[in-house]
Amino acid sequence: MYIDTHSHLDAPEFDDDLEAVIQRAKDAQVETILIPATNLASLDRIEQICSQHPGYLYPMIGLHPEEIDNDYQQQLDQIHQRLDQNPKRYVAIGEVGLDLYWDDTYAMQQTDAFEQQIGWAIQYHKPLMIHARNAHSQLIEIMERHRADNLSGVFHCFSGTVEEAQQLLSFPNFKLGIGGVLTFKKSTLPEVLRQAVPLSRIVLETDAPYLAPTPHRGKRNESAFLSATATHLSAIYGIKTENIALKTKKNAFFLFR
Numbered sequence: 001m002y003i004d005t006h007s008h009l010d011a012p013e014f015d016d017d018l019e020a021v022i023q024r025a026k027d028a029q030v031e032t033i034l035i036p037a038t039n040l041a042s043l044d045r046i047e048q049i050c051s052q053h054p055g056y057l058y059p060m061i062g063l064h065p066e067e068i069d070n071d072y073q074q075q076l077d078q079i080h081q082r083l084d085q086n087p088k089r090y091v092a093i094g095e096v097g098l099d100l101y102w103d104d105t106y107a108m109q110q111t112d113a114f115e116q117q118i119g120w121a122i123q124y125h126k127p128l129m130i131h132a133r134n135a136h137s138q139l140i141e142i143m144e145r146h147r148a149d150n151l152s153g154v155f156h157c158f159s160g161t162v163e164e165a166q167q168l169l170s171f172p173n174f175k176l177g178i179g180g181v182l183t184f185k186k187s188t189l190p191e192v193l194r195q196a197v198p199l200s201r202i203v204l205e206t207d208a209p210y211l212a213p214t215p216h217r218g219k220r221n222e223s224a225f226l227s228a229t230a231t232h233l234s235a236i237y238g239i240k241t242e243n244i245a246l247k248t249k250k251n252a253f254f255l256f257r
Contacts, residue, residue, distance in 0.1 A: 001245040001249070002226045035057060059090055063113055153255065154175050180213035
C-alpha cells in the first residue's frame with residue numbers, strides 16, 4: 001500500500017538485521033522501497049541487496065554532495081560508466097544535490113557534480129532525487145537554468161517555508177519528499193503543507209535509518225514506520241490514511257514508473 005521513496009538500507013545500521021527490517025516493512029504494508037546511492041561503495045552494496053529482493057527493492061545511482069571532495073570527478077566518471085552499462089537497472093539519479101550545512105569548501109565542486117548528474121537525468125530520461133541543505137537559493141538558481149529540460153524528481157526531505165515550497169513546486173514534474181520531520185513536536189511543516197502543498201505533490205519517504213517519526217524519534221528509522229507519517233498527513237488533509245497511501249503511491253508511480 002505504501003511506497004518508501006527514500007531509504008538507505010545499505011547503511012551499516014542495518015547490517016545485523018536487514019532481512020527482519022524488510023519483513024517488518026512488508027508487514028506494515030510497505031510494498032516497495034527505493035534506495036538512493038551516496039557513492040561508488042554504497043552503490044555496490046545497494047545493487048547486492050536489491051538483487052536479493054527483486055521487485056521489492058529498487059536502486060538509484062548518484063554521488064551525494066557530502067561525498068564530494070577534490071577527487072570527485074574520478075568517482076563521477078566511474079558511476080556514470082556503471083549507469084551507461086545498464087541504465088534500465090536504476091529508477092532515479094540520486095541522491096544528488098547540494099549540502100552547505102557544515103561548510104562551503106567544495107561548493108563549486110558540488111555545483112559541477114550536480115550539473116553533470118542533471119545531465120545524466122536528461123540523457124537517460126530519469127527522475128532526480130535531490131538533496132539540498134542550507135542551499136535553497138543555490139538550488140533554485142541551478143534548477144532555473146534547466147527549467148526547459150523537462151526534469152522530474154523529488155526534493156528530498158522537505159522541511160522549508162511556504163515560499164520555499166512554492167518555489168520548488170513551480171517545477172511541475174517534481175514532488176516533495178515528506179518523512180518523519182512532519183511528526184516532530186516543533187515542526188512547522190504541517191502548516192506549510194496546509195497552506196502551500198497539494199497532496200498531489202507529495203511522496204512518502206523515511207530517509208532510514210535517520211529522522212525516525214514520532215513516536216519512534218531517537219530510534220533507528222525504518223520503512224515500517226512510514227505509516228506514522230501517513231497518519232499525520234491524514235489529519236492535515238482531512239482524508240483517511242488509506243487514501244493518503246493510495247494518492248502518494250500514485251505520485252510515486254508518476255515519477256518512478
